[in-house]
Amino acid sequence: MNGVLYVVATPIGNLDDISRRAIEVLTDVDLVLSEDTRHSKKLLNHLGIQQNYLPCHNWNEDRLKQQVLNKLKTGHNLALISDAGTPLISDPGYRIISFLQQQKIKIVPIPGASALISALCVSGLPTDKFSFFGFLPSNKSSRLKKLQQIKNSNMSCIVYESCHRILESLSDMIDIFGKNHKICIAREMTKLYENIELNELECIYDLIKNNKDQQKGEFTLVISSPKSENEDENERENKNIQIKKFLKIQLKYLPKKDAAKACAEYFKTNKQHCYKIALEL
Template sequence: MVADKTGTLYIVATPIGNLGDLSPRAQEILHQVNLIAAEDTRHSAGLLRHFGITTAMISLHEYNEKQQVEALITRCKAGVSIALISDAGTPLISDPGYRMVRQGRQAGIPIVPIPGPCAAVTALSVAGLPSDRFVFEGFLPVKANARYARLHQLADENRTLIFYEAPRRLLESMQAMVEIFGPEREGVIARELTKFYEAVHTGGLATLLTWVEQSPESDRGELVLLIHGADKKQDFIKQEALKVLAPLLKILPLKQAVAVAVEITGFKRNDLYQLALRL
């Protein structure tokens, strides 16, 4: 597996929880490479120890990737084969490694994927939401204003939306989603996938928000949020409402324009208000 002249860069997916999900092929590669580039060597040490893997490790994370990549590419060109792993799941998916892969390709180094778990796809597979077309958004912005702005941009997206979120920000993100997507939009909160306390909560966003507010366990563990895409009815409402709101907003304050638009169209005030804000 390890090249004689030019080393190979392996992109190795690791378990997102259950250690049994590390494939035999991944184990073989991690045993055979010369070096493992890990997001957090302390975290990955437990995984490697569990499988009796003694390969040397070096850290490659978001804060040192720029500095480390050149040296690692040089080592690959000299015949050293490297396995890139993240703390959990498939590397590069909301994890470091992009620069390593890009520069490796530019340098002509063989790059081989060793597929396995990915939290986003795992959550989608059990969510019960449309899965033929979806959008992976990763983590929402930390600052509230930027978070609201991004969600507003996605309000009319008709593909299933997939987000990662930190437990400490779950409540704020759910509140923003209820406000922007509407309380009835269908959503899913997937927690601790493949782990002992795995749970998948489904329902309207208002229902999910209530669960987050009332459940002490909601602010613990790894989280994936999935949101049903905007439906055709909402698209129709938007187009019809635009015809009414756009001219009203030119001559009236926002709240007054919304009130008049509600009288004219009969559409829900909250839907028109959110559209007016985006306008």
């Protein structure tokens, strides 16, 4: 009888963020495929688990496929873990999972922490639909192309970035999206110095640039939908044009305050906003 491959999510920072089921699986399997065995041993030693490990990373994944299949074919149960979070999300494992699916091997997810989902949930930005772009390219030209691609999106977009390039990437985002574009930056989530900030790009850039402590750690960035923000701005402009037309007519017959009140009732908008426009006419 074939064994089972368990895809096990591990904590992204706080070691207590691991499920009891994940601990049971990691205890019971015959072998753990891990992105970095040194990192994995620290976690499992913390949990009091002694295990056998097999390194599984981007450079050996293709070579491992048959070896992993042979283990499973002989009835061994295996677990796949990454250094942190849910495996395969900007981490190794896709080629092995794809290969094993074709071989009709049973693969079982053990859900848990995910940096991208955690950041999205606390970002204050729309969560009904989103895109994940992984790590931004280290090359500036490639990064700008990726950001242009994101600019055409009509949903919240999530990217990862390292501490070494965070200021460069934020500067590029200001160039592409504009300094007033909203993003949420989540740094060191679940760790001691966790910081989550929703603000305009220029404010986020200044916050990090002016505080070297804010430049440390791991970053997840949730970018508000560029296309939706542009569409909202266009809607506001069109509405203001209609308000001006309405007020020009009303001001022929009514004082400014009365015209603004009538305008607010007609457009179901703020009376002060209408009055401000009336003063400009």
